[in-house]
Amino acid sequence: MFTIRQILVRMRQGDTDRNIARAGLMGRKKLGLLRRQAAQWNWLDSQQPLPGDAELAAALQRRPEGQPTQCISSLKEHEQRIAEWVAQGIQGTTIHAALVRQYGFRGSYSAVKRLIRRIRASEPPQVTSRLTFAPGEAAQVDFGAGPLLADPRTGELRKSWFFVMTLCWSRHQYAELVWDQKVMTWLACHRRAFHWFGGVPERVIIDNAKCAITKACINDPEVQRAYGEYAEGYGFRIDPCPPHDPQKKGIVESGVKYLKRSFLPLRDFLHRDDAQRQLQEWVLGEAGNRIHGTTRQAPLKRFTEVEKALLQPLPENPPEISEWTRPKVHRDGHIQYGRCYYSVPFRWVGQQLWLRATASTIRIYAEQELVATHPRLFQPGSFATVKDHLPPEAQAWQTRDVQWCLQMAEGIGPHCHAVVHQLFADRQLVHLRSVQNLLGLRERYSPQRLEAACERALHFGNARYKTVAEILKKGADQTPLSIPGTDPDSTYTRGGRFLRDSKTLFH
Structure with a gap:
């Protein structure tokens, strides 16, 4: 409306449509239409005050007399159908092709595109609320794809991952390069992150990774047993995001993106240890001392001055890093973990047991009953067998x-x-x-x-x-055994069972 009022003022002053168009306010064709409407509503009389914005908007929305009515859209009969397809997430080119194939539509793709644009504009906008956190209240955790690094065993390039834990209030973070996303790696990264911060937040907001959540669900998620024990030992609570809703941990998501864009480019890494050293220097230097885009303060300064003192203290006896699995006992009385085999008493054959693996031991439970303990093996194909676990016939065969x-x-x-x-x-x-x-x-x-x-x-x-x-x-x-040669009447001789002397032979 501000532009329309400027144009009307210049028309009242006697400016031509050509001069107004040169000023870039409106094209000459639209200026001619506006001039006719202004003359119809007597807006060009300089003696009369200009109408208000609401009156201008209401008048301009009316169709001038004599102007032809707008043509009916070629997609009028398909609007409901197209709206349903758009709600299903089907793209415009696919919708146009389906209309042509199934309904003989002869219009252009541009008509379909304009209708889709109107449908989406009529939908209510998605409204979100910003999550706020108190100092020491929460941390967010996520994995991100890392660089290709040389494997220390083979020397070949191998994919790596970033583990990132970000404190929600100060935005100070811990980052580490790892080779996998297994349960024991996940727990070990948590331990090093807590020691890096010097304390433990009240809750940890996570995605639904398999190393943490065995069943993703909005209301009743199932936590990995080892991670649950770890949370209890360190005194934090697990807060998994709803499935397919990563915005609930947007702080660490942004931190991972910032790490990839700021740390990774234009750097060379000799090996993983070298990359980890550079990463820690970057976190304490550039990343920790930058002015954060949201808080407008340096994350490291906010952490050291306020949040660090409000974190929960580290436990005197931290929980052991372990992994729980639910293997089935094979017919040979062994269960498999890490491509190695461990024996259990033969009465458990065919049943599922609980296996708890640590860095040095393997413990096998039938619910709460400990049924077997073994030193952990690392060579694939290795067997740890206790003879007493075998059935009697197998023990007899071996002993x-x-x-x-x-x-x-x-x-x-x-x-x-x-x-x-x-x-x-x-x-x-x-x-x-x-x-x-x-x-x-x-x-x-x-x-x-x-x-x-x-x-x-x-x-x-x-x-x-x-x-x-x-x-x-x-x-x-x-029965008494007759020994050859001892009985003179015997039919046997010392020569053998079927040999007889001449007297016996010709008797």
């Missing part, structure tokens, strides 16, 4: 080795020892399980009967488990 079998057989008798020795002397088969089962016959029958059965098997030259077991089953071990 009753060749030497044990020979000693046990020797204690039963010389014939049993001879049978076992012959079985182990086989160059084709191992026979360990056969010998173990053969020695087990002493419990079913008796050591004396087993010794007699082995003597009979040796006598007939058939020292096998099946032979000994059949002799015991039929009770043949209790």
